[in-house]
Amino acid sequence: MPVSNMIESIRDALGIALAADDDLLILGEDVGRYGGVFRATEGLQERYGPDRVIDMPLAESSIIGAAIGLALEGYKPVCEIQFLGFLYPGFEQLISHVSRIRYRTQGDYGMSMVIRAPMGSGVKSHELHSDSFESFYVHIPGIKVVVPSNPYDAKGLLLAAIDDPDPVIFLEPTALYRAEREEVPAEIYQIPLGAAKLVREGQDLTMIAWGGMVPVVKEAAVQLVEDQIQCEIIDIRSLYPFDQDLIVQSVKKTGRVIVVHEAPRTLGVGAEVAAMIQEQAFLFLEAPIMRVTGYDVPTPLGALEHVNRPDVNRIKKAVQQVLHY
C-alpha cells in the first residue's frame, strides 16, 4: 500500500475528485502553478487545466462568494484559503450566505461546497498564521466542520466532504501536514462525517481531542502507561455534526474525561463537549470534566507559542487531577 503524509493524501483526494467529476472546481490563491502555499494542489492545474484549478486574485470574499454562485448553478467548488486566519475577509459570505441558502430557499437550492484551510499552531508561525478558531464555524448552523488528524483520515474525510450535499469547512492542522507518513490506500474511500474514532482503548479516563492535539494526547497516553494509567482516546475529527454516542459510551465506561484543544479556552469546542457529556452521562461522572486548552490569547511567536499550546506535561497533569479528584 502506498505511504503518504497528510499533504500528499489531501492532494491525492483532490486529484481523485477532479477526475471523478467534471464539475468539480478548485478555487484559491496560488493554487495553480504555485501548487498552493503547502503544495496541496501541486500538479493539479497542469493535469486539469486553469479552468478547473483556478488561480484567484487576492479576494477571499470573492473566492467564497463566487463559489456560492457556482454551487447554485451546479458546480462543486472546493475552495482553498491559505490560512484559516485569512478566511476572515470571506467570512461574511460564509455566515451570511453559504450557511443559510438551503434554509433560506427551504431546500430549493443546496450549497454543496468545501472550504479547505490550514489551521493551528505548532509550526513556529504565529498570529493569523496559527489561528485555531474552529468554534466560529461549528457555531454557524448550516455548516459542517471536519478536522483530520492523520493522512488516512484526511483522504477519507475530504472525499466524504466533497460528496456531501452541504457546505463543509475542512480544517487541516498545519503541524501535521508532514508530521507522519502512513499507509493510505490509493483507491477511493470515504470516512463518514459525524463519526468519531476510537484511537486507543483504556478504562481509567477518556481523552477527547481533534486535529493537531491528537498526536500530543497519544504521546501523553503512552507516557501515562508507565504510571499504570490506561487512557481511552477519542479523535472527534468531525466537529459538526459530532459523534455523541461514541463519547457517551466511553464516558460511561471510564467516568473521567479531559478535553484537549489548542483553540482559546473560552467557548472552545471543549465547552460544548463538556456540556453534552454532563447532559447525557451526568451520573456516570466520577470527577469534573477538565479542559486543557490554549489560553485566551492570539498565538505568540517564539517560546511563548509552546506555553500557549497544550503539551504532554499539561495533559498529564490534568489527567492526574481528574484521577485524584
Next chain:
Amino acid sequence: MNKQVELPKAFSKERLLELAHQMWLIRYFDEKVDEFFARGLIHGTTHLCVGQEATAAGACAVLNEQDKITSTHRGHGHCIAKGADVNRMMAELFARETGYCKGKGGSMHIADVDRGNLGANGIVGGGIPIAVGSALTAKMKNLDYVTLCFFGDGASNEGSFHEGINLASVWNLPVIFFCENNQYGMSGSVKEMTNIENIGDRAAAYGIPGIVVEGNDLFAVIEATQEALERARNGGGPTLIEAKTYRWKGHSKSDAKKYRTKEEERFWRTEKDPLVFMANRLIEAGLTDEQEWENIRLQAKEEIEAAVRYAEASPQPSLDSLETDVYA
C-alpha cells in the same frame, strides 16, 4: 514614466546621503533576516523587500515626523524609512523581549507609536481602511498630519482597497494610497490578476488623482509623493500612487519562483537596482563619490551587524508574559 526626474531641490546633499544610508539599511536588514531564516535561527513568517528600497525610503522621505503610515506584511523597509530603531526591529524578529512587540509579534506586526507608524499586519489590504480612519481623525480634529498607506498590487484586489479609497474620496481625506506594485502577489502576476495596465488608473473610478511612477527611482518616488502630500495638506484630498518595483527574493521562505523567469529577475537586479540607480545619479551630479558611497554602504552593514548582536544579547520574553496585553 521613464523620464529622468530632477534631484529634489528641497533636499540637501546630507539629506540625500542620509536616504542612501537608509536604503542600504533596508537592504542589509532584509538580507540578514533572509540569512538567519535560512539558518533556522529566526522563525515566524517573513517577507523581504530587497529590491524595493526606494519605494519605502522615497515615500517616507517627504513625510514629517507627525505624519502617519500604515504598513504591510512586507514592511521592514517602511519601519526603517519611518525612523524605527533597527536594533528593536531585529530583536523582534529574534523574538526577544526588547523587540517592538516584546518578542511576541515577529516580522509582520511592528508598530512604532513615536514615529507615527500605525503598524503592519498580516492581512493583505488590512491597513487600507485603517489609514482612512487615521486620516479622518486628522480632518475632524484639524490635526496637521497626512496618513500614507502602503499596500501591494495584490492588495488592490481586496474589497478593503475599494471600500477604503471610496470613503477617502467621498470625505476628501488627507491620505496617500501608496501601492508598491512588485508585479506579483504570492505567485499571481498583476497581468493575470487585473485587467488594466496600471493600478494607478483605478484612481479614476473613485474620482481621485492617480500617479504611476518608477518605483526604483528614489527621486521619482519623492516627486510623486511630494505632489500627493501637498494636495493632502492643502485640503485637496487623497491620491493613489502606484510605484512599479520588484521583489528580488521569493514571496516568503520556500518559494521556488516558478511563476517568473530567471531573465526577468536578472533584468530587475542588474538593470534596475534602486541603489545602483541612486549611486549613479548622485555621483553624476557630483554629490558623492565612489569612496563615500562605499563608506555609507559599509556603515549601514555594520549597523545591521550591531542590530544582530543587540538582538542576540537580548532576553527572551518571560514565559509568564503570555497573557499580558490581550486586554488593557
